[in-house]
Amino acid sequence: MIPSGRASRAHPTSITVRRRSSLAAVALATAVGLGATAAGQAGAVAPTTLRDGCAYVDDNERAQNIQTCWVPSESMQTSVAVKVRPSDRQAGGSEQAAYFLGTLSDPSANGRGELYGTEYNLVAIPDSAKTWSSNWQSTPVGNDGTPLTTYEGNTFTPQWETFIGEELPVFLNERFDIGTSGNAVSGLSIAGGQAVNLALKYPDVFSVAVSRSGYYQTDSLLGYLAVPLTLSSRHGVANGFDAMWGNPFLPGNTWGENDVTARIAEAKANGQTIIVSTGNGLVSSKAEWDEMIAQGGLAHVAIGGVLELASFTSAVLLNAQAAIFGLPVDFIYTAGAHTWNRWIRTDAEEAARLEDALRRYEEGRSPALLLSAKPEAAPDPGTTTSATETSVPASPTTTAAATPSADVAETDGVPQPTPTAKAIGAVGSGR
Template structure:
């Protein structure tokens, strides 16, 4: 070969090698670095950065606007199969951040770093569903089911390499039943559905009355009866399509696992202790408002207990139906009220169970975050209460929750259970060992709107009202 030809060949080979290396370095992003901000994402606070929670702004055609989604990317090796758990917020959600992104909600501390956590913000009173018409105060009919089941998985696939199949979805209170419905509507995307203190039987006169009433009282949406799923007696209405009891049998056919839990409204000594602490803090800061604070605490307590009793009844009805149909649905019952602290009590157990169902394994430790006593007190927040107050956890005298679990008979896709695990249709509970779990989240820690400008707000801030056991 001539010298000139050899030089040309070497140059071409070198250029090809450099190009291949460059392409490899600029290849598809993998969730191997949870500290790397994706395009359109930012850290809202030092605390979020420490917890690897980035806040991403996504334009949604389904919602007709930009929406905030908080994501904790995994630290898996490049090329790993990436699963995600989607967390839907409650009735009092805001557009800036998800309550699930708070340390005390339990998710950040309970799920291993091998799991991608996805936490959409917003949707207060909108029931995380597809609306037929625009709700009061909005110009477009939000399509939450489409966003969560179609648009968001595509975004996560493109930006975080999260696969669009084999994930889990979690809902609480308002979003409990919708989490199950979205999972049924997108059975390839979600193989596990988890609901806390939800309301499942919507297609009946009580549902037709209570859901629009709650939307009006808590979210200023006064056209929910007609705008959300259509008038119940009208042609083409979607009330039955969003009734979990009506559709729960689909889970077995899809090979999905459904996990349902509720408290019984019975406030425990620990719960009352934290309620008293919150009240003392409020009185200390504003002693002149003592009568108002006492009245707010009492009314909040009654409302919180009432809401959880409603969830208990709804869950028991669904339990009976699932047992009758021989469905792969797990039911768990515990003491406690309608609050984030109580819901977080079982988070460690839930995380391990859900990760096992999804086939997630990790060589790293479960993510850790720091908690303080002040945060624990401030965290006694009722779902839906963004005033920095709320209700405490359901625990026994030793500080651990008392739980019981009921499982409908399992199919091969569901966790294995024995015939003795199946309750009689009229007895939806049995005792299981006690567990000890983390504390709840607080809505007191509002986030900075500028990326990483300041730390998360001080958790010792003034408690405005002591609704330690208040409404969802």
């Protein structure tokens, strides 16, 4: 069955991928006459001021200064829901953002605002991870044979990369003064590898990428099986094998272009920082066990272990590649399965590393601009970090409180503009 919910995206049935140059996007941001540079300068607007086209969807998000904005998109042929927590920087300072391929309210982040300093803008694209945050070649179809639809009930061919890498930065520059360069992008599970892909494809927009429990060798026999299986089992999309990147055995497919290991060397030339986090697939606490049992019994325990073990193995292979070629990829290893309790343990360190990388980028771009550094969180007792080693840590001695599994339907808090027929994409969190 297709998960109930609505996808804030659309595209005609044509498989043409519309791409505009990032330089054109920057030019458009300048042409609107808002006076913002590509780097982005903070305007004299308080973080509590609603921007045009944005609204608070509930009291909780109002308290966190999280605005839900509808972003008109040519590539998606609809308006896409985006959540933004503006920074509190003083007017005249530069503005950077951390983009999240998912929500700002997943249980592993306690709302995320608690993890990141208010000097950074937080931007979430809730629906993107549900179709791999990627550009598709044809219309996704659900497990029951029904095509995915938009809020308006139209079928569509997702073009998330074009939207996130080209259109969204222009909107954010116009409304929030966020720079069109020097930002970060982060993804969890199926959105993890794609966060790295987006950074490599749009190095002028993203200087930092964070992948949490992602997978990187997609252009392989294992990838041809794992990617469609994940889309089907986690998000109800049946035709991921040939609809997203094309049949991998036929000409015209883009599996190679979306394989992180095939292009990770570009990060060094781009001056980017890539951060990869993974567990080892072994259940490390009673809280983890209880979380998976509550979600789906012993079968879910097995699935959670296999998914994280696959991520761990993929990360180790990427780690070896990075070590051999001296690539700017940092690794965070810990025990744990594919669960929120595992992700909670490395949340703080991932956030600290992301912010540190953004500061280094900003200070390198403008040496006169000095920002107070946020202290980096102490590593978890069961966590090891490395850019060259692949040792597996022992299980942590501390446990986190049980939290909902990533497979529980999220409440994204996205306002629905119009009633519509059933649409795929409103459950899950990018796992």
